[in-house]
Amino acid sequence: MKKRLITSALPYVNNIPHLGNLIQVLSADVFARFCRLRGYETLYICGTDEYGTATETRAREEGISPKELCTRYYEIHSEIYRWFNISFDHFGRTSAPNHTEITQHIFQKLHENGYVVEREIEQLYSEASQMFLADRYVRGTCPHCGYADARGDQCENCGKLLDPSDLIDPRSLIDNTRPVMKTTRHLYIDLPKIRPRLEVWLKVAAEEGRWARNAVQMTQAWIRDGLKERAITRDLKWGIPVPLDGFREKVFYVWFDAPIGYISITASLTDNWEAWWRNPEQVDLFQFIGKDNIPFHTVIFPSSLIGTGEKWTLLHHMSSSEYLNYEGGQFSKSRGVGVFGTDAQETGIPADVWRFYLYYNRPETSDFTFTWDDFREKINGELIGNLGNLVNRTLAFQTKFFGNSLPEEDSAGTVTSPEWKEFWNTVRTMESEITDYLEGARLRDAFRTVFALSSYGNKVFQEAEPWKTRKENPEATAVLLKNLIYLIRDLSILIAPYLPDTAVRIGEFLGLNATTWDDLGNLGGITTVSAPTILFSIVEAETIEELRARFSGTQAERAAKKAAEPTMEERFRERVELRAAKITAVERHPKADKLFIEQVDDGSGEPRTIVSGLVGHYTEEELVGHTIVLVSNLKPAKLRGVESRGMLLAAEGTNEDGSKKVDVLFVDHAKPGDRLALHGDTPSEETLSQIDIDSFFAIPLRVKDRVLTVGDTAIECAGQAVTAPVVPNGPVG
RNA sequence: GGUGGCGUAGCUCAGUCGGUAGAGCAAGCGGCUCAUAUCCGCUCGGUCAGGGGUUCAAGUCCCUUCGCCACUACCA
Numbered sequence: 001m002k003k004r005l006i007t008s009a010l011p012y013v014n015n016i017p018h019l020g021n022l023i024q025v026l027s028a029d030v031f032a033r034f035c036r037l038r039g040y041e042t043l044y045i046c047g048t049d050e051y052g053t054a055t056e057t058r059a060r061e062e063g064i065s066p067k068e069l070c071t072r073y074y075e076i077h078s079e080i081y082r083w084f085n086i087s088f089d090h091f092g093r094t095s096a097p098n099h100t101e102i103t104q105h106i107f108q109k110l111h112e113n114g115y116v117v118e119r120e121i122e123q124l125y126s127e128a129s130q131m132f133l134a135d136r137y138v139r140g141t142c143p144h145c146g147y148a149d150a151r152g153d154q155c156e157n158c159g160k161l162l163d164p165s166d167l168i169d170p171r172s173l174i175d176n177t178r179p180v181m182k183t184t185r186h187l188y189i190d191l192p193k194i195r196p197r198l199e200v201w202l203k204v205a206a207e208e209g210r211w212a213r214n215a216v217q218m219t220q221a222w223i224r225d226g227l228k229e230r231a232i233t234r235d236l237k238w239g240i241p242v243p244l245d246g247f248r249e250k251v252f253y254v255w256f257d258a259p260i261g262y263i264s265i266t267a268s269l270t271d272n273w274e275a276w277w278r279n280p281e282q283v284d285l286f287q288f289i290g291k292d293n294i295p296f297h298t299v300i301f302p303s304s305l306i307g308t309g310e311k312w313t314l315l316h317h318m319s320s321s322e323y324l325n326y327e328g329g330q331f332s333k334s335r336g337v338g339v340f341g342t343d344a345q346e347t348g349i350p351a352d353v354w355r356f357y358l359y360y361n362r363p364e365t366s367d368f369t370f371t372w373d374d375f376r377e378k379i380n381g382e383l384i385g386n387l388g389n390l391v392n393r394t395l396a397f398q399t400k401f402f403g404n405s406l407p408e409e410d411s412a413g414t415v416t417s418p419e420w421k422e423f424w425n426t427v428r429t430m431e432s433e434i435t436d437y438l439e440g441a442r443l444r445d446a447f448r449t450v451f452a453l454s455s456y457g458n459k460v461f462q463e464a465e466p467w468k469t470r471k472e473n474p475e476a477t478a479v480l481l482k483n484l485i486y487l488i489r490d491l492s493i494l495i496a497p498y499l500p501d502t503a504v505r506i507g508e509f510l511g512l513n514a515t516t517w518d519d520l521g522n523l524g525g526i527t528t529v530s531a532p533t534i535l536f537s538i539v540e541a542e543t544i545e546e547l548r549a550r551f552s553g554t555q556a557e558r559a560a561k562k563a564a565e566p567t568m569e570e571r572f573r574e575r576v577e578l579r580a581a582k583i584t585a586v587e588r589h590p591k592a593d594k595l596f597i598e599q600v601d602d603g604s605g606e607p608r609t610i611v612s613g614l615v616g617h618y619t620e621e622e623l624v625g626h627t628i629v630l631v632s633n634l635k636p637a638k639l640r641g642v643e644s645r646g647m648l649l650a651a652e653g654t655n656e657d658g659s660k661k662v663d664v665l666f667v668d669h670a671k672p673g674d675r676l677a678l679h680g681d682t683p684s685e686e687t688l689s690q691i692d693i694d695s696f697f698a699i700p701l702r703v704k705d706r707v708l709t710v711g712d713t714a715i716e717c718a719g720q721a722v723t724a725p726v727v728p729n730g731p732v733g
Numbered sequence: 734g735g736u737g738g739c740g741u742a743g744c745u746c747a748g749u750c751g752g753u754a755g756a757g758c759a760a761g762c763g764g765c766u767c768a769u770a771u772c773c774g775c776u777c778g779g780u781c782a783g784g785g786g787u788u789c790a791a792g793u794c795c796c797u798u799c800g801c802c803a804c805u806a807c808c809a
Contacts, residue, residue, distance in 0.1 A: 121807065181807095191809095218737060218804095228809035291738080292804055322738085364747075367739070367802080374745060379756060385771060392769035400767080445747095448757090455772095457792075463774045467766065538769060 140167030603673015
């Protein structure tokens with residue numbers, strides 16, 4: 001019996017998974033649990049995918065390191081999967097050191113074998129941030145329709161596809177500067193060259209592994225249309241260094257390293273990882289992913305491994321699910337639409353109930369739409385009305401009228417009479433159907449058949465009418481109950497991969513533990529049963545209304561998102577220190593046209609120098625003697641040779657003639673050194689660590705109706721709101 | 734722009750190799766009382782998105798139109 005290596009798609013670390021994302025992890029979990037119960041040696045591996053532009057940019061915005069950001073999200077992911085009872089053997093991270101090692105090794109081999117080529121391309125580059133920019137990080141004016149905020153790849157206004165170099169006045173979303181075209185060199189994996197070897201493998205694997213239909217189709221389309229070279233490097237910092245001269249400043253493109261994460265995460269669990277990953281004779285690899293990921297798993301990742309010329313365990317079964325939609329729309333991480341892992345916990349509905357609904361409706365052959373009405377209907381009708389009811393009515397009837405002990409094996413009308421033989425034939429037929437479905441990873445079909453089996457139990461109960469026969473023919477009635485109790489035992493085994501907690505609870509009613517697939521249909525082992533307790537609570541219509549309101553619609557989207565992320569207010573509190581400071585002297589910067597050098601009293605007793613670009617907007621006399629708002633924990637910076645220790649706050653607006661208007665925020669009522677605070681907060685005594693200018697601007701301050709605010713909260717100084725005298729609304733910097 | 738997918742009963746979905754359209758829920762009717770207003774049975778319900786083609790036969794294969802969606806793009 002071959003060992004089974006099971007993976008579910010590595011979730012990108014940068015966001016909180018929603019129910020749609022959870023499908024893969026949950027699917028692999030059922031399969032892994034099933035395999036263990038059937039006695040296969042099983043390993044279930046997953047983890048977070050952490051490298052790439054998205055995390056790097058996000059971390060930059062928040063002024064923390066990518067690793068810190070990833071750690072924060074890794075914890076959130078882990079917690080969600082723990083709550084859903086996912087039985088990973090290991091849930092790791094691609095930022096682990098052995099990931100670098102294995103990825104570099106695979107690259108080296110590809111390179112040695114001549115499957116890596118170099119190409120020169122032109123890319124937009126930001127001088128200010130010293131980085132190349134992805135198309136969507138550039139915005140500018142659309143050359144077709146004049147829309148001022150068109151994205152580098154496509155104008156959202158007129159829909160025309162763009163080349164970022166077409167944009168009029170392009171600007172980088174990262175730092176707001178104007179990017180330039182710059183030549184760079186990248187490495188490409190030569191898929192066309194690997195293709196013949198890939199195809200030999202593909203043909204056999206897709207058939208033997210009984211791949212999901214969408215995987216077969218999409219893969220065929222890819223091969224048919226011809227494979228192209230694909231870039232495997234990027235100009236980024238947050239990633240795996242490329243171990244090749246001339247490319248050492250670059251890192252691998254995430255899609256190249258991400259699938260290798262399956263291997264490296266295994267290696268971080270056990271030194272014996274090669275017994276799994278370099279052992280195709282004894283291991284079958286089952287991968288669970290969403291349909292959006294198919295070519296990476298059926299073409300690119302296998303090509304990477306085949307191209308090494310080494311022995312690797314390649315994909316056996318591909319289980320690629322379709323999409324789970326939400327109330328007629330799409331789940332969306334970026335827009336925050338739908339139910340997220342963290343939300344599911346807060347509903348008070350147990351994990352097994354969520355698992356039930358998601359498996360019962362697993363988007364196995366087509367997309368499925370989650371609706372709250374359907375959620376309630378399926379729980380009440382199927383989970384409770386069918387399965388819950390059979391367990392409850394049978395065990396309640398037994399314990400109420402026949403006591404806790406079951407009759408002996410050979411009592412009157414034994415379980416092996418012709419009548420019951422037929423019953424068990426039916427049961428066993430359905431059970432082997434379920435097992436076959438599960439072997440083919442048809443999880444939904446298997447699960448639905450489990451419920452059909454439960455329904456059969458209800459029907460047998462109903463037709464036997466034990467409430468009538470218990471007096472006229474108690475022996476036969478006892479036998480009926482005994483058979484139904486063994487059916488329930490079988491059901492508890494069959495649901496164990498899906499609803500592990502529930503399976504254990506039913507086992508407790510029957511005085512059993514640790515049953516396995518081999519126990520199915522085996523009529524022995526139960527001697528006493530206990531009175532059942534309610535397995536699942538009915539979901540009321542009001543509850544559903546409340547949940548629908550909470551998790552659908554625009555407001556709910558925002559609430560869900562806010563709960564997950566720190567608000568602007570919280571980020572301000574943690575990162576920005578504002579203090580009142582009195583200007584004691586002002587002079588022109590000798591080497592700059594627009595800069596003043598100000599001496600300020602920040603209450604520390606020591607004079608402090610700041611530099612501000614106010615020439616032309618203010619005269620020296622208009623500034624000196626006034627108290628301004630100082631960003632006091634800003635990292636010092638040299639401006640034309642003069643070190644500025646902090647900056648003053650001013651609102652920006654536009655004059656009637658279109659020129660820029662600068663409006664310094666004065667707080668003359670305050671004492672130098674007074675700490676500013678959010679409305680409702682008491683000013684903190686604690687000194688914050690220094691932040692750089694990018695991190696400061698990542699927390700946007702604005703004047704709204706002349707009042708200085710962050711997020712939706714006013715910032716106060718010495719008990720008064722800070723106001724802008726001239727500019728009513730605009731950014732503050 | 735390229736690629737892939739989807740459109741079947743009021744709702745959510747099955748439909749294998751082309752062979753008289755299926756399930757669950759909802760709705761209507763009947764039965765039962767062990768069970769969490771639960772369970773069992775029956776009935777109703779479809780121009781298979783529109784059009785064209787191949788075929789003795791098309792939800793299924795081909796072409797086309799419409800609608801929805803996903804992935805992807807300094808080009809593969």
